[in-house]
Amino acid sequence: MITVVGIGADGWDGLSAGARRALEAAEVLMGSARQLDLVPSAAERVAWPSPLLPALPGLVERYTGREVCVLASGDPMFYGIGSTLVRLLGAARVQVIPHLSSLSLACARLGWPVEQVDVVSLVGRPPAALNAAILPGRRVLVLGAGPSLVAGLVIGLGYGPSPMTVLSDLGAASESIRGGTAEAWAGISSSEAGTVPSALNVIALECVAGHGAEPLARVPGLPDAAFEHDGQLTKREVRAVSLSRLAPLPGELLWDVGAGAGSIAIEWMRSHPSNAAVAVESRADRAAAVRRNADRLGVPSLRVVEGRAPEALAGLAAPDAVFVGGGATVPGMLETCWAALRPGGRLVVNAVTVESEAVLAAWYAKLGGDLVRLAVQRASPVGGFTGWRAAMPVTVWSITREDVP
Template sequence: MTDRPAELTVVGIGADGWAGLPGTATAALATADVILGGARQLALLPAEVTAERVAWPSPLLPALPGLLADHRGRRVAVLASGDPMFHGIGATLLRYADDVRVIPHPSSVSLAAARLGWPLADVDVLSLVTAGVEELHPLVHPGRRIVVLSRDGGTPAQVTALLRERGFGDSTVTVLENLGGPDEKITVGTETPAGPLNVVAVECGTGGVARSRVPGLPDDAYDSDGQLTKREVRAVTLAVLGPRPGELLWDVGAGSGSIAIEWMRTHPGCRAVAVESDAVRAGRIGANARALGVPRLVVVEGRAPAALAGLPAPDVVFIGGGVTRDGVLEAAWAALPDGGRLVANAVTLESEAVLTAWYAKHGGDLIRLAVNRAAPIGGFTGWRAMMPVTIWSTIKNETITQ
């Protein structure tokens, strides 16, 4: 006997309730045996919809497989806010059911863009329903338009506070509440408390500090005790690492966390684990990650290779410190899948010798990067050389060509 429902239809519903649904949606709900949804969505259904109504338990995800199994063989409909496939329950249900039919409703983002006259293709969208407000940082640039999906009524004030902190206090912030419903409300500014169902539209001002998403942020963007991959080396290292959406990076010997942070800033789908043995530096990595818009960076306090045990398998490993420590390179290499990438930097003769030996065994590319920065010399200006950095990169089990 299958644990799946006989039919599973996900219906998007807006604040306008039953009256705003198309015929396909009302027919699916009228013929369902059971309807699952939030209490607010279920209350929007009229009395003539006679299906059994089941409100979502909390927490939902652990209970979802059992909930679907309880209704196996029945026609099940699920109510979701707006577009179920846009930060909604639709994508989650596809992991638990073989055949899911989705009937979308306009999302709150689409409704907000329509109310404001903003071309949706030119708008950045961020959901703060389950994320920290710090994730807004990478999107804040002069003149950009952003639509934020709020967690609750406190989100608009959090967004405004972040903009002021960044120097973008001249931004126009519009709060749109209960979009599509009879009590829809649009307010410019955040001086009054917002209701729980709101989205925040931001038109960024021009007075603040803008930070590029291209790797190589200024060194002073980081709080650091000096254990920082310098800007020029960092930009080259990230280019060699080659972030791709969805990949997981291990940043071993993370120092100030700059490599992991800028890896994650390249795309919202990029993930990273920063491993750092010093407790103070590990705390600093977390603070840097929040300040630069990637609060989901996972920071592991511990010394490699022992600290690497049990971590989720990486797609890419960067070793910025510790290549001379017994077992670090071996553990990183063992953790990588075939086709995984390994990049390691060295600044001492001893660490360079280790990388040279691994290069001879596993191939790849070996480069030395020398950077000179202009600096005052008395009343004049001259070049001051930074310590050269050797960068070794390779792909696991790729054919060696030298």
């Protein structure tokens, strides 16, 4: 059994009686150097190595049989080491004694209802992960980033007027709260550097769109202009229909095969923070554009695989859904995608040519599913009048795998 004790910036004074007893009984005390300095203890002290995660299993094994206590900042199960240890050892071997989280403390200081706040942790994550959370009227708490970085991201999205508060050393005697706007924080001069709060902070944002900002909704069907592309893009209306057939659920994995601009994979991931996707694209220039689109639209964890399907699909984790935006006529393509699907997984294939439509018709005749044809027309000038211009029709075949692959 390993005991994980949450501790605040106020150290020993802020601990409960139960937490103090656990620390006093410990033979081995693990934590960061800052956390270890917060408590008096006769136990053997082990400061976390860097990087921590690869070394953690070895550390746990080394001290098996001894009373081990791990220090964590605030609530150990809120983006903390407690969650990591539970994944490693199982819940039965980890006892957690939580402290107030930085989220609770920040909301208490600001008067914000906790359930109405979005939280983005940038600890060990790309800063672009913040982009998806910046929407008009939303309150966002950012963990693990400095004020200048956050201000730059917010301004880059067109939300410079957003009130931005930096709460530092919450719970400690040195606690400070400093407000302003994102634009003001970005404009701090070098002479003011000494007034910037400590690195142990939480940044609170109240998102206000500036002039010209273009809020992007979470529902499928972002404007085509939201993506960098060379024309190889699943267009907005067809994308919305395709994603409705893919039916993303929290925590699921998508293969976007022949990703083009990556629009399907990106919107899949934007539908829920726990969703993951792999974008498979054979052209290096398009794969690079997919990465840029993913960063700009707030899903930098999108995995991009450069290679030609179906060969490039080998070794990928089994998907919950597969989208094939092109290449239905490639030998073995649909067979490979269908065979890889988990039970209950969805396969959606789009076709625009007669040849690829024939392939979908054959699969539909064999397996069933849903086969629809979409025709989109857009109004455009015709002389001094307005007429309709038709886009190429798109055939969409979708099916759910009911049996065990």
